[in-house]
Ligand SMILES: Nc1ncnc2c1ncn2[C@@H]1O[C@H](COP(=O)(O)OP(=O)(O)OP(=O)(O)O)[C@@H](O)[C@H]1O
């Protein structure tokens with residue numbers, strides 16, 4: 103039966119090839135339409151022009167929105183660290199306010215406010231339809247005012263000036279101070295009277311203070327190592343008692359060794375403490391007398407209002423209005439360096455984001471390392487090995503839908519499964535001496551990375567499947583014809599050829615994973631984790647540690663800190679940094695891919 | 708049963724107006740009737756015996772019986788869609804990769820059966836080389852392309868590999884053009900060079916039979932001439948089974964020619980005999996371009 107239909111089908115093909123009929127029909131149609139409409143009157147729709155406009159404007163709108171967002175982030179992120187001038191406002195009631203003007207805005211004056219104004223300004227404001235202008239001034243001195251910002255209303259301003267001896271001082275604690283530097287002292291003896299020399303003398307004194315700060319940090323590192331050793335010897339004792347019992351000789355031997363170790367470490371510890379104390383007291387001799395706009399001394403700490411601040415408390419200080427452009431650039435760059443290379447201070451609103459950069463980077467890397475093999479293997483099975491049928495289609499649909507599950511759900515799963523189930527087991531097996539304090543049984547960078555890997559694996563699977571499907575059949579057949587097995591063909595021909603496509607999937611997964619925050623909040627991200635997930639102690643990478651993440655940092659600084667207005671500039675710089683980091687990771691991956699593509703590019707056809 | 712019935716009817720169905728009753732009675736009922744005795748005198752390296760093949764429910768090959776003489780070039784001609792590719796791909800069981808393919812009958816390579824569940828297909832394919840219609844170099848260097856079949860056998864001795872590359876590229880007339888760029892990607896070669904590279908790759912493992920499916924269809928006349936020269940020079944050393952649409956080519960390179968039509972082997976004999984004095988009307992029509 104079927105054979106006969108085969109014959110019938112091939113019959114007409116021989117007798118009248120369709121290719122001979124079609125071109126003729128086409129040609130006559132074209133000729134006819136020309137006759138009807140004249141040479142140049144093709145319809146607009148026929149040329150596809152309206153669709154070009156439609157699609158073009160769609161693209162333009164999308165591009166504009168993205169560019170707008172990027173510009174906003176970029177502008178705010180870039181300008182945050184620029185040292186602005188400090189303006190002194192004198193208000194009508196005689197009060198003075200010193201600070202950087204952050205922004206100004208027009209606002210609708212409320213009737214009650216209007217009633218309390220002078221007749222002159224009332225008339226002016228009513229004339230402009232009830233609108234007036236106000237300025238947001240970053241006054242600093244949180245310890246004195248209980249706030250970092252103040253709104254200054256236009257109608258209240260009697261005068262403004264740029265006083266010369268006003269300094270902006272960034273402190274280790276309490277944020278910025280803004281005020282007039284009156285003198286620098288050593289043991290209460292002024293180092294200089296001439297205010298022209300302040301900058302030079304301050305730089306000298308501050309340099310010394312910074313050196314001693316570094317010294318202290320080094321000593322504190324040593325103390326950290328001592329603590330680590332101490333903790334280890336205690337854990338060894340506990341391990342021995344768990345293993346051999348409290349009365350055993352082994353336990354006693356270990357305990358004795360630990361006791362000896364402890365007394366030795368304690369001695370070291372005390373010696374280091376004494377060293378630090380002596381450096382601190384040396385630092386304590388240098389003080390800076392700074393007075394705010396109202397003439398109040400800005401103290402070392404709010405509890406003792408008459409003690410001037412320590413030079414060693416100061417991170418950075420500059421006379422904001424007399425700074426040359428070069429110095430201004432210097433300050434700007436040094437702020438960036440601080441931002442990129444130090445740990446956060448002041449509930450994350452000041453200082454740097456190094457741990458967050460590092461955490462984001464490590465997490466993305468671990469995630470990629472996990473997601474790539476899993477995604478590729480899954481896609482290989484689906485595309486190359488599994489028999490294509492309803493089951494495989496169902497799996498495929500399920501995988502695609504996985505991408506639509508809210509990411510917080512993955513977070514919950516990660517917490518329940520990775521942290522509690524797997525981590526808990528690991529703790530029981532390998533770290534019983536530390537229990538009940540969890541080692542792996544709580545959020546950590548490994549679990550967060552695994553959760554994100556789970557979240558992004560559909561992206562890799564879909565991209566890999568597509569890449570595998572795009573490998574020409576002829577290449578596979580060529581390989582089989584050479585006597586290659588299925589696996590050899592996949593390994594030597596299909597996978598290399600599909601690599602660029604697979605890389606695309608991994609790039610997308612990386613971008614998605616690096617920007618994800620919600621699931622991390624449940625599986626290991628914390629507000630502050632000064633300990634990086636890797637250090638000089640064996641095994642160097644501590645995958646159980648919790649970590650900081652730029653995305654979470656943005657959320658935390660912008661919406662969770664004591665005063666989010668102060669954190670706002672940090673939000674933009676951190677966002678800029680996160681975008682830059684993701685872009686960097688992507689560029690590296692894209693570079694890699696384009697090199698691969700070049701290798702597979704067909705030069706001739 | 709059904710089969711024979713169709714065979715008997717087919718000439719009438721197809722060539723109603725052109726059919727010539729006198730010349731037509733020997734249409735392939737059995738292989739012996741269509742194969743010239745001169746072919747049978749040769750020592751066969753590959754024997755195709757009563758081979759049928761179905762794509763799903765459509766039968767593409769009907770009872771093909773065809774011995775391929777050792778050390779000779781055998782050309783396979785016939786109109787498009789008559790099953791030449793299907794037949795040549797059946798020899799190294801590439802059709803196994805297509806879903807829904809069924810077959811009956813057998814083939815033997817130097818006496819070893821090809822179609823049996825116990826046959827190791829991978830070992831079998833290693834004994835043959837294949838060149839495809841469209842050149843398909845692998846995404847790797849020229850060097851690696853040539854030695855691909857050695858690599859998958861785990862051959863890593865540098866001198867063996869070097870020697871193979873030189874020998875095969877020389878056989879494929881590509882050595883002079885490629886010897887200075889062996890480490891470059893094979894995909895940067897021109898189309899003709901790529902095809903010759905595929906030939907070099909196919910002969911790298913010393914195949915017992917070399918299968919070529921329209922190897923010149925995508926090449927310009929000069930590249931075609933080179934490949935033809937190559938095929939001509941391979942005779943004696945290798946057994947070649949080549950599919951071609953080009954009658955002149957078949958006449959130039961082959962010792963024997965087989966004419967296939969609608970899944971059947973209609974005529975098979977020495978090239979000269981077939982071209983000068985075809986015994987079937989269809990063969991003559993096809994070769995003179997009156998259809999196909
Ligand atoms: N994968 C397939 N699935 C189903 N039918 C197929 C398949 N491949 C080939 N066929 C059919 O089998 C018949 C023989 O095809 P084949 O490719 O062997 O022809 P051919 O002689 O090589 O033609 P050409 O000279 O055009 O290459 C054709 O009718 C074709 O439609």
Ligand SMILES: [Mg+2]
Pocket residue numbers: 791792793920
């Ligand atoms: Mg073909």
